[in-house]
Amino acid sequence: MTGSFDYDLLVIGSGPSGRRAAVQASKFGRSVLVVDANPRVGGVSVHTGTIPSKTLRETVLNLTGWRERGFYGMAYRVKKDIGAGDLQARLTKTLDYEVDVLDHQFSRNGVQVERGFARFLDRHRIEILGEAGHSHVVSADKIVIAVGTTPYRPSNVPFDGKTVLDSDDIVRLSQLPRSLTVIGGGVIGIEYATIFSALDVRVTVVEARDTILDFIDRETVADFMHQLRDRGMNFRLGAPLEEIRIEAGQPVALLDGGRRVRSEMLLFTGGRTGATERLDLAACGLEADKRGRLKVDPDTFETEVPGIYATGDVIGFPSLASTSLEQGRIAACHACGEALPAAPSFFPYGIYSVPEISTVGLTEEQARAQGIPYECGIARLRETSRGHIMGLSGGMLKLVIALDTRKLLGVHIVGESATELIHIGQAVLNFGGTFDYFIDATFNYPTLAEAYKVAALDAWNRITPRRDELAHAGSVPMS
Numbered sequence: 269m270t271g272s273f274d275y276d277l278l279v280i281g282s283g284p285s286g287r288r289a290a291v292q293a294s295k296f297g298r299s300v301l302v303v304d305a306n307p308r309v310g311g312v313s314v315h316t317g318t319i320p321s322k323t324l325r326e327t328v329l330n331l332t333g334w335r336e337r338g339f340y341g342m343a344y345r346v347k348k349d350i351g352a353g354d355l356q357a358r359l360t361k362t363l364d365y366e367v368d369v370l371d372h373q374f375s376r377n378g379v380q381v382e383r384g385f386a387r388f389l390d391r392h393r394i395e396i397l398g399e400a401g402h403s404h405v406v407s408a409d410k411i412v413i414a415v416g417t418t419p420y421r422p423s424n425v426p427f428d429g430k431t432v433l434d435s436d437d438i439v440r441l442s443q444l445p446r447s448l449t450v451i452g453g454g455v456i457g458i459e460y461a462t463i464f465s466a467l468d469v470r471v472t473v474v475e476a477r478d479t480i481l482d483f484i485d486r487e488t489v490a491d492f493m494h495q496l497r498d499r500g501m502n503f504r505l506g507a508p509l510e511e512i513r514i515e516a517g518q519p520v521a522l523l524d525g526g527r528r529v530r531s532e533m534l535l536f537t538g539g540r541t542g543a544t545e546r547l548d549l550a551a552c553g554l555e556a557d558k559r560g561r562l563k564v565d566p567d568t569f570e571t572e573v574p575g576i577y578a579t580g581d582v583i584g585f586p587s588l589a590s591t592s593l594e595q596g597r598i599a600a601c602h603a604c605g606e607a608l609p610a611a612p613s614f615f616p617y618g619i620y621s622v623p624e625i626s627t628v629g630l631t632e633e634q635a636r637a638q639g640i641p642y643e644c645g646i647a648r649l650r651e652t653s654r655g656h657i658m659g660l661s662g663g664m665l666k667l668v669i670a671l672d673t674r675k676l677l678g679v680h681i682v683g684e685s686a687t688e689l690i691h692i693g694q695a696v697l698n699f700g701g702t703f704d705y706f707i708d709a710t711f712n713y714p715t716l717a718e719a720y721k722v723a724a725l726d727a728w729n730r731i732t733p734r735r736d737e738l739a740h741a742g743s744v745p746m747s
């Protein structure tokens with residue numbers, strides 16, 4: 269017992285932000301309890317979100333031989349008949365391992381973990397409802413709300429977990445469809461749409477807006493969509509879903525404008541809602557917005573109620589496991605009265621579609637909107653020797669550069685290893701580097717990372733007037 273409370277810090281939710289807050293506070297010597305409604309720790313990230321979707325992707329790429337098809341043709345397969353069981357086998361193993369690692373991390377750091385559903389009684393007291401219906405009350409000096417989100421389920425979508433699914437259902441798939449409609453061209457929709465397309469499932473993406481992935485650099489999305497269309501994926505853009513009917517056992521999506529899309533299976537990925545509905549927030553003086561999200565101080569992650577913090581997806585953008593981890597750490601530092609780590613200006617965004625997209629810093633559109641004079645440099649991954657060896661036919665790396673300072677403003681990559689390659693650009697960006705770094709640095713050869721140099725040289729060629737042109741204009745003598 270700490271002072272007049274049972275714990276110094278109580279964390280609701282064991283996802284990335286809750287886990288990091290708990291371990292950080294424990295390292296500062298505080299007593300910490302983590303409560304999670306799921307019998308297994310890890311949160312959405314481990315059980316239905318990040319890790320399952322990335323494991324499914326890796327399994328699909330391996331079993332289909334996707335990465336080798338550039339050389340051996342589209343008919344190439346590592347395993348001929350791939351079924352849902354093949355996907356589940358690797359998933360179960362990976363998730364078990366993740367949970368084991370997290371359980372061990374909690375126990376070696378002295379963090380206590382309790383299974384049960386938490387709700388507020390007041391600013392310091394929480395009721396925990398256990399599995400058998402028993403409940404008890406615990407108190408804590410400070411509380412972190414790290415409850416994450418659940419899939420948004422509108423009433424006009426007849427979810428049944430078999431033919432009409434959300435992104436929680438799809439990780440428990442018992443049969444692979446031959447055709448799939450994905451409603452929502454956000455990150456989750458596009459990741460799953462492209463993963464299933466790599467399995468040769470016929471995929472149609474329906475998106476209410478005129479574009480998919482609207483926050484990504486436009487030229488990068490255009491290159492990405494070209495690759496997806498080229499392999500037979502269909503898009504219905506600017507077409508909000510009106511209704512879903514089940515006809516002869518198959519879902520038919522009726523779209524605004526009259527189009528119909530029929531498929532064996534339909535995945536609805538039209539956003540997520542903060543898991544705050546049953547937290548009894550009013551008891552501690554908080555209120556969520558209509559999507560269940562909480563407002564916080566962006567520097568400390570403290571809510572408007574002193575001593576109560578909110579971290580991770582429940583506070584909204586950017587809703588990433590990567591950023592959630594850092595939010596948890598900062599909240600714990602503030603709650604424990606320790607110095608706050610300075611947040612770097614730029615964080616990367618990794619979209620694990622097939623092919624991958626990753627981005628950091630300003631898009632070309634943002635540079636233009638901010639009135640920054642800029643130039644771009646582009647490299648095609650197939651132009652690198654490593655790309656030749658790998659048989660790559662697509663992929664692009666784009667640098668956005670400030671003309672007056674030569675500073676790097678943004679990096680946008682679509683293609684193999686994009687989510688790994690981005691960190692080179694991220695480091696240069698956060699250290700305030702210029703694109704000359706890429707021109708002068710020696711890269712391992714042959715690597716895809718060389719694309720940075722190719723793109724930088726492309727930008728240099730655009731920025732630097734050619735000597736023969738200057739000579740022609742009479743400003744430089746030709747030697």
Ligand SMILES: Cc1cc2nc3c(=O)[nH]c(=O)nc-3n(C[C@H](O)[C@H](O)[C@H](O)COP(=O)(O)OP(=O)(O)OC[C@H]3O[C@@H](n4cnc5c(N)ncnc54)[C@H](O)[C@@H]3O)c2cc1C
Pocket residue numbers: 280281282283284285286303304305306310311312313314316317318319321322384385386387414415416417435456543546547579580581582587588589590591592618620
């Ligand atoms: C399909 C999908 C793919 C994703 N892929 C990526 C990716 O590739 N990269 C990336 O960075 N991010 C990805 N994300 C986002 C990432 O999963 C989230 O940003 C991250 O999980 C958020 O962490 P969190 O701390 O908010 O907690 P969450 O992981 O959301 O976990 C919240 C936990 O709180 C528990 N809980 C909720 N209410 C209560 C209660 N009242 N009492 C007790 N416990 C409660 C839940 O059981 C859950 O375990 C993906 C998300 C999805 C859905």
Ligand SMILES: NC(=O)c1ccc[n+]([C@@H]2O[C@H](COP(=O)([O-])OP(=O)(O)OC[C@H]3O[C@@H](n4cnc5c(N)ncnc54)[C@H](O)[C@@H]3O)[C@@H](O)[C@H]2O)c1
Pocket residue numbers: 451452453454455456457459474475476477481507508509510537538539540586587588617618619620
């Ligand atoms: N790799 C990653 O980092 C990763 C992966 C998956 C998810 N996430 C996180 O999860 C969060 C949620 O992702 P999401 O894709 O579910 O939500 P989202 O809000 O990003 O995208 C939902 C999309 O569905 C469309 N939509 C909604 N209703 C529709 C309708 N009736 N008809 C047609 N289109 C409709 C919206 O216009 C939007 O483009 C994201 O914020 C993301 O940060 C991250």
